[in-house]
Amino acid sequence: MKTPIISLHNVRQIFSGRQVLSIDKLDINHDDIIGLAGPNGSGKSTLLRILAFLDAPSSGTLSFMGAKTSTKPGAVHRQVTLLVQEPYLLKRTVHANVAYGLKVRKKSDITTKVHNALIEVGLDPESFSSRHWFELSGGEAQRVALAARLVLKPKVLLMDEPTASLDAKSATLIRQAALKARTNNGTSLVVASHDLDWLGKVSDRIIHLEHGSIVETS
Numbered sequence: 558m559k560t561p562i563i564s565l566h567n568v569r570q571i572f573s574g575r576q577v578l579s580i581d582k583l584d585i586n587h588d589d590i591i592g593l594a595g596p597n598g599s600g601k602s603t604l605l606r607i608l609a610f611l612d613a614p615s616s617g618t619l620s621f622m623g624a625k626t627s628t629k630p631g632a633v634h635r636q637v638t639l640l641v642q643e644p645y646l647l648k649r650t651v652h653a654n655v656a657y658g659l660k661v662r663k664k665s666d667i668t669t670k671v672h673n674a675l676i677e678v679g680l681d682p683e684s685f686s687s688r689h690w691f692e693l694s695g696g697e698a699q700r701v702a703l704a705a706r707l708v709l710k711p712k713v714l715l716m717d718e719p720t721a722s723l724d725a726k727s728a729t730l731i732r733q734a735a736l737k738a739r740t741n742n743g744t745s746l747v748v749a750s751h752d753l754d755w756l757g758k759v760s761d762r763i764i765h766l767e768h769g770s771i772v773e774t775s
């Protein structure tokens with residue numbers, strides 16, 4: 558069995574003296590698609606931020622590819638990415654948004670890669686590449702933000718409520734793009750959502766959180 562990409566052991570998160578997360582063990586393996594379900598305040602976003610190495614837990618250990626780490630080293634930074642519920646877009650065109658990470662990493666064939674990433678999320682490159690951030694609907698902006706992450710072919714993509722306030726068609730397109738990322742690039746996914754029907758269609762297993770603890774895995 559391969560080393561998990563991310564492992565959590567006895568992780569606790571305490572905010573203002575209150576424990577909001579308590580996970581004894583959780584492994585994110587290669588090719589996993591894990592759903593996170595649970596009521597408001599059950600700890601889904603808190604867990605995603607820890608898995609993204611954005612917040613260090615109050616206690617417990619966190620490993621990336623078998624090596625213990627609490628901070629976000631450069632290698633992790635490039636390979637683990639979190640798509641938040643209301644993603645920030647650069648105040649530029651769609652093309653510039655999706656190309657940004659590729660330029661920072663000095664990648665080649667940027668135009669082709671941006672073109673393909675937009676197709677993956679169901680946005681026609683001809684009509685969307687030159688549009689500005691303010692000319693997009695909420696669902697389109699969400700998909701541009703997803704394209705900007707998928708184009709970097711991360712090892713792990715974490716998504717917090719990616720379909721909240723989206724219509725059924727956009728939700729389906731996001732699901733298809735997530736599944737394609739695993740098939741084409743071997744990306745593992747962890748997705749928090751209140752839409753259990755959508756989550757069931759995309760996930761291999763669903764972890765149910767309540768009061769910060771895993772109460773069921775289905």
Ligand SMILES: Nc1ncnc2c1ncn2[C@@H]1O[C@H](COP(=O)(O)OP(=O)(O)OP(=O)(O)O)[C@@H](O)[C@H]1O
Binds near residue numbers: 597
């Ligand atoms: N920075 C913070 N400081 C203090 N408390 C926090 C902080 N962030 C989250 N919390 C608390 O931690 C608990 C878990 O919050 P979290 O956002 O992880 O839940 P969630 O399952 O993602 O909820 P939702 O479904 O509403 O998005 C909540 O009680 C919340 O109030």
